[in-house]
Amino acid sequence: MMPVGPLMIEHRLIERMIRVIGAELNRIEQKGKVNPEFVDVTVDFIRTYADNCHHGKEEKILFRDLKLKPLAPELERILSELIEEHRKGREVVGQLVAAKEQYLRGESRAVSLIIEGMRWLVDFYPKHIEKEDRHFFLPCMGYFTREEKDAMLNEEMDFDRNFVHARYKTVVESAELASGLK
Secondary structure (H helix, E strand, O other): OOOHHHHHHHHHHHHHHHHHHHHHHHHHHHHOOOOHHHHHHHHHHHHHHHHHHHHHHHHHHHHHHHOOOOOOHHHHHHHHHHHHHHHHHHHHHHHHHHHHHHHHOOOOOHHHHHHHHHHHHHHHHHHHHHHHHHHHHHHHHOOOOHHHHHHHHHHHHHHHHHHHHHHHHHHHHHHHHHHOOO
8 A cells, every 4th residue: 555545535534524614615605604613613624634634644754755855846846835735724724713703703804704714725625635646646656665655654654543642632731721730
């Protein structure tokens, strides 16, 4: 099995959530009302699963190892684009959080900002995933030996095993700080 297999499987789950976000976006556009809990679910999914878990493996394992390889110029360009796209995604999710807070305060522009952020996610992820699936992951695998691929796959599995523990350790530490216990 190639290391990109799990990453591509994760893409299918992200695509499913993006369809749900798209449906909710259409509802918001029609009714002009936002369900703040749905925005929270969206932010949690994108930050935790799509970014920290999925992009985390790409950046900390695959991209790290690719940077040690003499990539073709086209793959170098795509790698740089992907890194920038991940950064932009984090920025947009932060803006979505801020827009939801504005909505809760009753600020009039908040609905359009939420629509803008959700629209960006719905437009961005399908193109981003297609770029990775069709134009990046598979061509990049030719740069690795079987042993390197196996090592990356094992590292991805370790990343997944440890992810939830690291995630909730951070949650507890933040809660301790907020409550004055640390």
